[in-house]
Every structure is written in C-alpha cells, then in structure tokens.
Amino acid sequence: MLRFIATRLVQLVVICFLISVFAFLLVHLLPGDPTLAILGPNDTPAARAVLLHQLGLNKGLVSQYGTWIMNIFHGNLGASFLTKQTVTNALGVAVPIDLELVVVSQVLALLVAIPMALIAALRPNRLFDRIATTSTFAMLSLPTFVAGPLLVLVFAVTLKWVPATGFDRLSQGLGQNLKSVILPSVALAIGSVTVYYRLLRADLIATLQEDFVTMARSKGLSTRYILMRHVMRPSSFSLLAGAGISIGTLFTGAFVVEVLFQLPGIGYQLVQAIYSRDYLVVQGMALVAAVAFVVVNFGVDFLLTILDPRVRRA
Amino acid sequence: MPELPSQVALESDAYVPGAAVAGVGAGVQGIAGRLPASGLVSKKGGIGITFWICAGWVLFMILLAVLASVLPLKAPNFQDYSSVNIGPSARHLLGTDDLGRDLLARVIFGSRVSLVIGFAPVLIGLVVGGMAGLLAGYRSGPADTVLNAVSFVLLAFPALLAIMVIETFWKPVTLLKLTIMFAFVSAPLLFRVIRATTLSFASREFVVAARATGAKTSRLLLRELLPNVLPAAVSFALIGVAIAIVLEGSLAYLGLSIGLPTSSLGNIINDGVNSNNLSLNPYIALWPSLYIFLLLTALNLMADRLRSYFDLREVSL
Numbered sequence: 001m002l003r004f005i006a007t008r009l010v011q012l013v014v015i016c017f018l019i020s021v022f023a024f025l026l027v028h029l030l031p032g033d034p035t036l037a038i039l040g041p042n043d044t045p046a047a048r049a050v051l052l053h054q055l056g057l058n059k060g061l062v063s064q065y066g067t068w069i070m071n072i073f074h075g076n077l078g079a080s081f082l083t084k085q086t087v088t089n090a091l092g093v094a095v096p097i098d099l100e101l102v103v104v105s106q107v108l109a110l111l112v113a114i115p116m117a118l119i120a121a122l123r124p125n126r127l128f129d130r131i132a133t134t135s136t137f138a139m140l141s142l143p144t145f146v147a148g149p150l151l152v153l154v155f156a157v158t159l160k161w162v163p164a165t166g167f168d169r170l171s172q173g174l175g176q177n178l179k180s181v182i183l184p185s186v187a188l189a190i191g192s193v194t195v196y197y198r199l200l201r202a203d204l205i206a207t208l209q210e211d212f213v214t215m216a217r218s219k220g221l222s223t224r225y226i227l228m229r230h231v232m233r234p235s236s237f238s239l240l241a242g243a244g245i246s247i248g249t250l251f252t253g254a255f256v257v258e259v260l261f262q263l264p265g266i267g268y269q270l271v272q273a274i275y276s277r278d279y280l281v282v283q284g285m286a287l288v289a290a291v292a293f294v295v296v297n298f299g300v301d302f303l304l305t306i307l308d309p310r311v312r313r314a
Numbered sequence: 315m316p317e318l319p320s321q322v323a324l325e326s327d328a329y330v331p332g333a334a335v336a337g338v339g340a341g342v343q344g345i346a347g348r349l350p351a352s353g354l355v356s357k358k359g360g361i362g363i364t365f366w367i368c369a370g371w372v373l374f375m376i377l378l379a380v381l382a383s384v385l386p387l388k389a390p391n392f393q394d395y396s397s398v399n400i401g402p403s404a405r406h407l408l409g410t411d412d413l414g415r416d417l418l419a420r421v422i423f424g425s426r427v428s429l430v431i432g433f434a435p436v437l438i439g440l441v442v443g444g445m446a447g448l449l450a451g452y453r454s455g456p457a458d459t460v461l462n463a464v465s466f467v468l469l470a471f472p473a474l475l476a477i478m479v480i481e482t483f484w485k486p487v488t489l490l491k492l493t494i495m496f497a498f499v500s501a502p503l504l505f506r507v508i509r510a511t512t513l514s515f516a517s518r519e520f521v522v523a524a525r526a527t528g529a530k531t532s533r534l535l536l537r538e539l540l541p542n543v544l545p546a547a548v549s550f551a552l553i554g555v556a557i558a559i560v561l562e563g564s565l566a567y568l569g570l571s572i573g574l575p576t577s578s579l580g581n582i583i584n585d586g587v588n589s590n591n592l593s594l595n596p597y598i599a600l601w602p603s604l605y606i607f608l609l610l611t612a613l614n615l616m617a618d619r620l621r622s623y624f625d626l627r628e629v630s631l
Binding site for chain 2: 014015018022023027137138142146149153157255256259270271277283286289293
C-alpha cells in the first residue's frame with residue numbers, strides 16, 4: 001500500500017516537473033528574443049533591459065529555470081505586460097468561478113444520472129433502459145460548443161429566462177449568481193451525465209446479480225431497501241472513477257463554456273491572453289491549470305485506492 | 315454477460331471498471347472509450363444493421379467532403395449581399411449567413427477540416443502507436459517500460475490546453491501542424507489500448523503453440539496477434555476520431571484552429587453565436603451543430619457496436 005502510494009507520488013512529481021519544464025521552454029520557443037514578443041508595442045531599450053533581468057535571460061538555461069521555478073514557489077507567476085495584473089491575482093478571480101461551475105454541473109449531472117441508472121439497471125434491456133441508454137448516446141455526441149449555443153438559443157434568446165452571457169458574483173445575490181451559471185453548468189453537465197449513467201448502470205447490473213442480493217430478496221426486503229442499503233455502496237466506486245474520467249471532458253468543456261458565456265474563469269482568461277499574445281499570462285495560467293488537472297486526477301486515483309483494495313493489486 | 319465493462323478486457327490488471335484508467339488518459343477529452351459498452355446489441359447476434367447504417371453515413375459524409383469542389387455547390391466564401399440571412403430555400407438549400415454566404419457550401423467545405431483532423435492523426439496514431447503497442451505487449455522488457463512511461467506522461471497532459479498553448483507559440487496554425495499535434499495525442503492512447511490487448515493475448519495457448527512450432531516473430535505478430543487485437547484497436551480508433559473532431563471543433567470555436575477565411579464547423583458555429591446572429595438567424599449555428607452531432611453519433615454507435623459484438627464473442631468462447 002505504502003509502496004503503491006510512493007510510486008504514485010513519484011510519478012506525480014515527475015509529471016509536474018515535466019509540465020513546468022515544458023511551460024518554461026515555451027517562451028524560449030518564440031522566434032528571436034522573447035522580450036520582443038513579450039513587450040510588443042511597449043518595446044523600449046530600458047524596458048527590455050528590465051525584462052531581460054527579470055526573466056534572467058542573460059544567464060544559462062538551467063539557472064534561468066531555477067530562478068523561474070523558485071519565483072513560482074514564492075507565488076510569483078509573473079504579470080501581464082498589457083494590464084500589469086499579476087497572474088496570481090487573475091487566478092484569484094478565476095478559480096472560484098471554475099470551482100462553482102464544476103460543483104454545480106456535477107451535482108446536476110449526478111441528480112440526473114443516479115435515478116436514471118437505478119431505474120435502468122432494475123430492468124435492463126427493457127423500454128426505459130433502451131430509451132435512457134440511447135439518449136446517453138445523443139448526449140455523448142453533443143460537444144459543449146454544440147450544446148452551449150443550443151441552450152442559449154432556447155433559454156436565453158427565445159424564452160428569455162436567463163441572461164445569455166455574463167457572470168454575477170455570489171455577492172450580488174444567490175438568485176442572480178445561479179441565473180448566470182445555470183446554463184453553462186447544464187452545458188457542462190451533459191457530458192458528465194453519460195459518464196455517470198453508463199458506469200453506474202453497468203456496476204449496478206453486475207451487483208444485482210450477486211448472491212447477497214438474491215439473499216436479501218429472499219428475505220423479503222423491499223427493492224428500495226436493497227438498492228439503497230446493499231447495492232448502491234459496492235456499485236459506487238465507478239462513480240468516483242467516473243469523476244476522474246469526467247475531468248478531461250470538464251476541462252475542455254469549461255474553456256468553451258467560459259468563452260461562450262463570458263465567465264471570467266481560467267479558460268476565458270487564458271483564451272483572452274492567447275488572443276492578445278500575453279505570453280507570460282499564457283505560461284503562468286497554463287502551468288497552474290495543467291498541474292491542477294494532473295493533481296486532481298491523481299487525487300481521484302488515490303481515493304480509489306484507499307476505498308477499494310482491488311485496485312491496489314494491479 | 316453483455317454488460318461486462320470492456321475495460322476489464324483492455325486493462326486486464328484492473329478489476330474496477332474505469333479505475334485503472336482514471337489517471338491514465340484522462341487528459342484526453344472524450345469519454346466514450348473509457349465507458350462500459352452500452353450492451354445494446356442486435357438480437358440475432360450479428361453486428362447489427364445500426365453499425366452498417368452508421369458506417370454508410372460516415373462514408374457519405376466523407377464522400378461529400380472529398381467531392382466538394384466537384385459537386386454543384388456555391389463557393390463557400392462568396393458573399394452575396396442581395397441574399398443575406400435568408401432561410402432554407404430552393405436557391406440556398408440551407409440558407410445563407412449574415413454575409414450572404416451559402417451555408418450548405420460552408421458546412422460541406424468546413425467539414426473537410428474536421429474530417430482530416432479527425433481521421434489523419436488517428437490513422438498515424440494507429441500505425442505508430444499500434445506497432446509500438448504490439449511489440450511492447452508481446453516483448454515486455456526495458457523498451458516496453460520506457461514506452462509505457464512515455465505514453466503515461468503524454469496522456470497526463472490535458473490535450474486541449476497543451477495544443478492551445480503550443481499554437482500560441484508556434485504560429486501560424488496549419489493543417490499539418492494540427493495533424494502532428496493531434497497525432498501526439500492519439501498515438502499514446504492507441505499504444506496503451508493495443509499494448510494492453512496484446513498482453514492479454516500474448517500468453518494464450520494459440521500464441522504459445524505457434525511459437526513452439528517455430529513461427530517467426532513477424533508471423534506471430536501479424537498472423538496470430540494482430541487479428542485478435544484489431545477489433546479493440548479499430549473500436550478505440552473510431553472513438554479517437556470522435557475525440558479529435560470534438561477537440562478540433564472546440565479549438566475552432568475558440569478561434570484557435572485553422573484561421574479564417576477557411577471555414578471549419580467550429581468557426582461557423584462561432585460565427586453563428588457572435589453578434590446577435592443567434593437571434594437573427596439561428597440556422598448559421600444550427601447546421602454545423604447538426605452535422606457534428608450526426609457525425610459523432612454515428613462514430614460513437616459504430617464503436618459501441620464493435621465493442622459489444624466482440625466482447626460478447628469473447629465471453630462465449
């Protein structure tokens with residue numbers, strides 16, 4: 001067990017290191033002197049000298065990396081050369097929005113997927129199961145950039161229930177806040193519903209064939225009791241694994257959703273930085289997003305290992 | 315038991331469906347490949363009519379894209395200011411956009427980008443990753459360990475983010491560059507699938523028997539292992555195509571794929587969403603969305619049928 005965790009941790013550190021090297025080298029892939037690209041219109045000899053010193057570009061590559069990574073460990077991810085805002089500040093604005101999107105969308109997805117899977121698994125291959133399984137195919141084939149505009153068209157443009165774009169902070173009232181995140185969350189949830197539904201359904205069907213379920217049935221326990229008490233728990237590991245699978249989808253989806261609905265999360269800010277060629281912001285944000293992504297993934301893996309001993313033997 | 319999650323066969327060392335893959339490959343957007351097969355199979359036990367209908371549909375879409383310049387279509391970038399934002403009609407079957415461009419032509423020409431980026435990198439990945447996976451799965455050794463680690467690291471990266479960032483620093487975006495970057499995403503994924511499947515077959519009796527009769531490695535790989543590995547590989551490749559199409563579409567939607575004036579499905583949708591177009595003329599976003607939806611549905615269904623079909627056969631053996 002300990003050894004397993006240790007191996008995983010080493011992998012995690014190695015991957016994070018590689019991500020940082022990759023992010024570091026990006027700026028050096030720019031043709032010519034990176035200061036030219038970074039400064040753009042603000043290019044003056046004095047500014048260049050300052051920047052060269054700031055970036056430590058007059059030293060060797062390895063020592064440059066050392067300085068850069070030490071700065072990051074001290075919370076200095078660089079700053080935008082356009083707005084002068086530090087990347088750390090920008091992240092402070094963005095991260096709560098991303099977290100809210102993830103939480104609301106996943107809660108929505110689970111609220112839909114769990115009852116659907118329960119009903120489908122009780123009578124596999126019957127009418128409800130067929131309809132539900134087929135509709136998850138449809139949901140699987142609705143990428144966020146298709147589902148998002150569709151939702152806007154129906155609920156914002158035609159029905160005018162919610163605003164099409166913009167973000168209202170929680171401080172502007174819970175109702176306002178929820179109104180501005182509900183469509184993006186639904187757009188994100190669509191992909192996750194399929195994940196949760198399919199995994200839970202397959203697991204439930206397998207668990208329902210176990211002897212202990214037959215035993216419980218023959219004792220005369222009600223179906224509801226059996227499902228909640230005996231079946232749900234051993235069938236829910238996959239849900240957790242599903243969360244891990246979902247992360248990739250959520251990640252890509254969140255970028256599209258934030259741009260479509262103009263929510264200033266990490267995706268939106270990163271894309272804006274890419275448009276305006278704000279290289280240091282791109283570098284800093286990409287680094288944080290990639291590391292967060294990898295860490296969350298490994299976190300899910302850890303949790304699974306602790307909860308389910310069967311994984312450990314792998 | 316048709317519901318047997320197919321990862322069990324692929325990641326033979328993991329029991330919990332999805333668990334072993336939660337950390338691996340989650341960087342790749344797209345989920346179909348890591349889900350249990352739906353278990354919906356035709357009752358007669360064949361691969362089912364759905365599969366062939368979907369295959370025909372995908373082929374039809376490919377033919378349309380290939381023959382686009384021969385077909386009697388309008389020029390996709392021709393702006394006819396006398397007919398702006400008109401709905402579907404005899405002159406413009408799918409209507410026109412806010413610049414008077416024919417939407418049918420734009421969608422079909424735009425699908426070329428999606429289809430090239432969908433299929434080309436996956437084919438590259440299938441050949442490169444497939445050969446490496448076959449060899450690595452058959453001959454586990456230091457090369458296998460290294461390749462495995464490399465694929466693991468590559469898959470740990472969030473693909474969309476990596477491609478977006480590389481593009482920023484590697485301008486301008488071209489079809490070739492996108493294909494290369496997408497191949498780096500698909501090759502490790504297919505490598506893992508094929509390696510795992512090969513591993514599960516490598517110690518089977520028929521392989522051992524063939525080796526005992528003195529078969530050469532090339533024969534073992536191509537005649538004994540490849541035919542058994544192929545169904546899983548093709549099924550995953552189809553899902554890979556779907557993943558790539560979604561990734562390219564997302565990039566194009568964000569304005570980070572092939573630049574204008576080349577139309578691509580993602581940037582037509584973006585056009586259709588921008589500046590009030592959604593309320594003035596929803597058709598602009600609707601048609602490319604519908605195209606992508608139908609294409610992805612066909613690909614996902616095909617992959618699912620393949621998996622259900624071959625998993626079933628495996629169980630009945």
